[in-house]
Amino acid sequence: MSQPPGPIDAPPPGCPAHRGGGHTPAGPPLYGPEFAADPDRTYDKLRAQGPAAWVELSPGVDAMLVTSYDAALKVLRHPNFVKDARRWRALNEGRVTPDNPVIPMMGWRPSLLFADGDRHRRLRTSVTDALAKVDPVALRGYVEHSAVQLIDEFAQRGSADLVSEYADRLPLLVFTQLFGAPDSLVERMVTACAGMIDASQDAQQAGANLAMCLGELIAIKRQHPGRDLTSWLLAHPARLSDEEMIHQLVVLIGAGSVPTTAWIASATMLLLTDDRFAGEMSGGSMPIGDALTEVLWTLSPMSNFCFHYAIDDYELKERPGAPGVLIPKDVPVLISHAAANTDPSLAGAHVRKAGNHAHLAWSAGPHVCPAQDPANVIATTAIEKLLDLLPDMDLAVPVEHLTWRPGPFHRTLTALPVRFPALSSSVQSTSNTGEYRWTTPSSAPAVSTPPEPISTARPTGSGPRGPQRVWSSLAKWWRGQ
Template identity: 35%
Template sequence: MGYQEVLELVWNERAFSSDARRWNTIVEGSLPEDSPLLAVLGWRPALNRLDDQAHRRHRQAVTETLNGIDLRRLRSAVRRQAEVLVDGWGMNRTADIVTQYARPLVSYAFRVLIGLPGAEERRVAALLGSIAGGSHDAARAEAELMRTLHRLVAEKREVPGPDLTSWLLAHSAQLTGAEVAHNLAAILFSGGESTIGWISGTMRLLMGDDRLNSAVATGRMTVTDAADRALWDGSPVPNISGRWARNDLTFAGCRVRAGDLLIPCLAAANTDLLIHDSQDIGSRAHLAWGTGSHGCPAKDAARSIAETAVDVLMRRLSLVRPGDCDTAALRWQPSLWSGTPDQLPVAFAPIRPAPNAPAAAPATPTLMGVPEKRQDARAADSSPTPQAWGWWNSMNGW
């Protein structure tokens, strides 16, 4: 599919559904229950897997909750944590941007945003990596992630905090505990994993183009411009998780059956010459965040994190260059959903810790207020029993 076909697929909700319960592969029984695909493509009661009024209800709750984040405080907290990470390996002359910087930094930011205890940060990051990487144990990882999020929701229902979880519970949309947990999973996957890819993609772009690197270093190009260009060159999420045909039809010259899955490749659409050559390369007409009513709702938070992360690296590291392997030889996860290399080694001149740098960033910076505890009929619906697979439970009436 080209750029225009992807736009039509995403925008035409009368022809294409986001509800995975329509998937004929499942109805026909040809996909195993433990398939790694279900961790991403299986149905869940969340904004990315619903249509029409149900989708609008979830979308409003998630969007308004994300709008409550103080982005200035978020940037400040991310910058402090980024400085701590750089100081940890700055004298070593080499580092891995993915494993030693982008992944721990983004995990920290989203852990604080959803109110997850610090002790859970690495484990949840590993679970998300397994799901995004399409590993053989993605089903187990998804089930464990959901158990963790259900526990978090139950705790925040009793004691609200300054976090997305508490605000989703308090929202007037009256989401159930299960709905809050699954929307948190959607935020972590679409926002967190894509931000890791965005940071590494921007650094790959800058290290591979001396002219651009110099322009950012000297202030002739902003980090924002470089980050947007990186989204044209390589989407952090190469493919979004799909749409299902509502009826038999012909699309992009192909016959499509009702219930067929179509996966829009955002990375390919962004290289479509019909649109790419007509756009200012720094513009935001790319599809890296999706588009339409199902576009990524966490892109403002992701931008704040990614741009701050790249800015710290560009300010702190001098003579930064690819490490012990060429960027063209990087190993990539065998996954449809991840545009992040396994590693991104870099080399640079040794640096000393930043003056007056803290030994560690604050464990729980305050990024939003604390909502009042919600008191209504649906609030007491459950501290839900953890579900192993949202899809299979939905078939029996979620």
């Protein structure tokens, strides 16, 4: 594993980011059933402390959470904040152990998610170039095909849990297709990826299992390349190493599937329960796009994420002259997409309404999500197909009985039980998937937040070519051993 960059200066006296000895929680927990049931209550308390405040992500894991919209944009764009998690002082000093359940989400990996500068541009360019070859028409066809397969499994029963039986499975099935994964790997990848995001005690093993699956996939694609994201990344001029390949794919499948799962489930819930949307459905107009936008504003699928580290102590202010909060160097700084998007200061100038895409659900700055368009195709098509095949669907429990998964990073339902008139026959014959034709689209994904120049020019540097067989010991590497 690579070593942390450079020596770290001695901590300032009394700085809470550098506490030694016994652990004292620095802030309210962002985990457990109480937080999951009402995170807005915690965000309101944190806002009273300024644009950022201390929180606990897991027992013994302190971080600073940015709850202000304007301050979040500063962190996402300011050169004093970097993504390199090797700066994490508490982990380097052993106060956070490598087996902590948040490590699979926060620990440094050789991927674009943890890179800065030229290295980030090189890795990001490989991803954006590969994604540009995905034909949205063909992608929609595969989503429809997968959706019909899943719906067919419960359509004749008259009831379903749309989380475990549909939203959890559909994006992962689509991404394994985009990766060109053989059937023998699909179920293993789906199970492993789902286990990483909850930050439970099994997250370490789930992360190692996913990396091992992707290592096997890379070996297959080196021998038998195809028209898929894995093969395109392998053939890219960036010349990614096998280690870089694995972690690029981890980012793609994790960031592309887990938030999309939550997006599908939450938007479907709104369509079934919120009069602003449910009332329209009965009249034949289903504002799926409006519901999806509403979720990105008010139920951000990745509620707290986008880790950064200050390279020097930094006073974070929402605007000049406003009270500031000291951000110590080398501690995790998270963006609360959920709190920033519901920041009370947004009332008026930034009205959360259909057509306004200035939310931070896709992040902003150099690390803005490169897969917005594919994610939108997957979520929109998934809900359209569901409502098309099961138009008389209703929620099977009162909306107040719905619960949310615990964990600091995402906001997603534990279940979405529905009922509908059981179908007498299979729905498979209604599928119209078209052909899988991956080509370069004519336009690039649009950035949703206020504009900021982002360079994606292809660098001249490159990584080593050829397999390195790094996956043979990747499970140990993943755990920091």
